[in-house]
Amino acid sequence: MTILCAGGAHADLSVSMAAAHARDPAMFDAVRAIVSRADELDHHKRGRFYPMTPLLRGTTHGHAGAAMALLEPIASPDRFPMPRSETARIALRAGLIEAAGDAKDPNAAPVLRNVITTATEFFEVRAAVEALGKLAESADVVMLAHLATAAGPRQEAAVAGLGSCRRVVAAQALEKVSATHPTGMFAKHLLRSLGTMGSSWALATPNAAPALEAPVIRDTAARAAFALLASSTEADVRADAESALVVIAAPDTPRWISDAKKSASPDLAAALDDLTARIARRSP
């Protein structure tokens, strides 16, 4: 059996998986059944990928060892009939990781770290960053923040996935990225991540973020989004910045708008007016 993890984590993971399997073999079988059907399911996809994540979420919801069952095909791919098509492979691997992330099982961390350091496929890395970010272990958060701010093949995926890591360090990393004036899809990934991180609806759920950090996360995410709104000249990036600011609903946003309007170009002034209207329309 190949377990793709380093050092002592390898043994720990093996133990965790074996224990989870002994407790709930049916769940492992259910995941295996889905893996074996990945190509067939991919054939029926409607968009980019077959929606593996909700399928896997639903299949393992409420099971104690869900993350272990979901990550077994990632940790030990040689034990599974992995899909042949590229889109099926991406959908499956990213879906397994994303669904495992929902379980917030610390035992999953070694697999996730391994994916982050070895994989380069965007959706897979994004999902692993998101899953590890949800665990929010301090050393991992620092590592993820570094990955998001350092130029490299995984940076965009790290930025896209970091939004689910509701920690100040992660928010500051995204703010640092926004200061580099990203454009195009990179900017859109950043803004979606900021929205996810600072979402007032999400922050209102139990345990979404440490209580003392939540207001700082919200302000930092909003500041980063506002900086991009002010600096970008791309209409759809500005629209995403507006959406992120609407979602975050930071208390200071109206004041920033008012200050920025004093020296805004006509285009920016129009965007700021639009943002004001959208904030006014927002439901709490």
Add this chain to the structure above:
Amino acid sequence: MKTVAIMTLVAIALACSSGGDPTDSGTPVVDLRVDNNRNGVIDWDDDTEDQNEDTWDKTHGAIFLANIDDDEKACPSTASTGAILDDVDLASCNDAQDTVLNGDSDALDLAPSGVRWWSGAPHGTVAVVTVDAQAAQFVHLFIMRQGAYTFFDWQHDDVITADELRAGNVTLGIEATDVVRDKAVWNGYATITLAIGSARDSAMMRVAPIVTRHHLAPESQIYLSMFDGDPGSIAMRATLYSDLAGTGEGDGTTVGATPVNVTEINADQAFGNAYPYDDQWTQDFFEVGYMSMPIAGGKQHVIDVFLRSANIYYADLKNPLRDAGKVVFAKFRGPDVAGVVQYDMSSSPDMDSLNSFGNLETIPPYSFGGVDYPLGRLFRGSIPSFHPDASFEKMMEAQAVQPPVTIDTSWLDIGHVDETISFVKSSTSRGWTILANDPALAKKMLQDQVTAGNGDTLMFAGKKWLDSSNAETPAEIAIKDVLADANIMAASDEAAANVDAQLSIIKAATGITDAEIIRIPFLHEPVQGFSLAYQVGTVNGLYYADGAFAAPDPHGPIIGGKDIFKDQMETALSAIGITVVWVEDWDLYHRLSGEIHCGTNSKRGLAAGETWWTSGY
């Protein structure tokens, strides 16, 4: 060159006894006639047929059709082995690909034209008819000789002879060999010139554009993929057919007789070893539009145009496209039904989902800001960094009569406009309105139930994840657990903001107001960094008849004996004169990222008084 006798061509036959040459003074008669006044016939004695015929606008100018249907159903769709033809071969056959008439009805696809009788044409006179250089390769001329249409090969010295000029008015017929695909190559106009000696007479014509249909037009046919024996397909068809029959939702287990206005696409149909129609997303792989020209009696001759989606699934240059789209040519193309496909193999696979036609809708007609849009406007998800196949977009924009409105759908997992927006007829002064997804309303409705002490009530009761061939897991979940899920809340919060941004664009383009828009509540969940309807996407329904909307069953929480999401939608739509019927789509559609609209398609008739040539575009 084969000729075909024309037995009955009343609509376009030009009587030699009418018009003609009343005063043959020896002066050359050089008079090319096209249907400039758009009454469907050539009027030899009506000045409106001649006035400003060398220009084209919404008041005058002749029209011709791309004769790309298959009137004799002669185009093959399978090889001798039984295998379905590849994409290139399927698309390469139609009536305009040869220079003969393909049956009597093919002549009805020709636009009428003619050259006036010159009884005194001197021996040796020749009348030359030409087509301007840009249009020449896209236009075929036919001439009536010995009672039959014959290809008029003007590019190889075919001329109208003195004998023909002296015999009476000369009948011509005109077809385009293709639709406009790229205005830089051909803008769709053709100037036909008659020359006799140094005298000239020219007339401008325009090829009919492809016009997509909107929801104010009457529904004439519904299409859906049929998976025999599949419980999900059975449940969907059973409930939909029962709804269409007006007998309520039914039990969802027994499929009644297929309604006359429903065409099933058999997903299990084998072509050799292949099952190309094994695709339940019937909305996505084709779109039905039309092209038309005036005919006698104030009517229109319509060719339905089935557009095949530009979904590129394979690297095979001869056979790259989504398999199910072959249905456009293999099943639908025929008499007065054309197939059109346009794609660019270099399109990004990451954006391929945008080429599905769940991402091509039509905003109904309106006027706003002093501009009329009598045919409505194309409506697509497209932004500079995430857009459909550029060559397909170019072709649709080249039709010119429905200027597109585009919104950002890049945040959606599927990326289609029909995930969040629907257009429906309404009893308001505008005549139509928007159904728009409202996650904030969904959250509020659920929060209200928690406040009322119903937080433990289940949503999705009795529904399952996975299908019957695998372990099924209950999908039901308590209201309070949904509201406590940070993933769902963040995705729904973002979806609310993003739908608001979509609506801002539509409001700016159409003038529709918030007060007019009907809010349809459902929450989203995150999937691989994108957003997907977590609850059933009830906005994604089928507007199948005046005042009737088939929506997917939301399987919401039952409070006081009622599904609160059904109740909300029924109440909201009744205010604009629409009755909601419910269709069961969970298994085959919802849990695979789509709903009823995604799983059906429709062909609609022309709206009352609709004449694209008067649109001003």
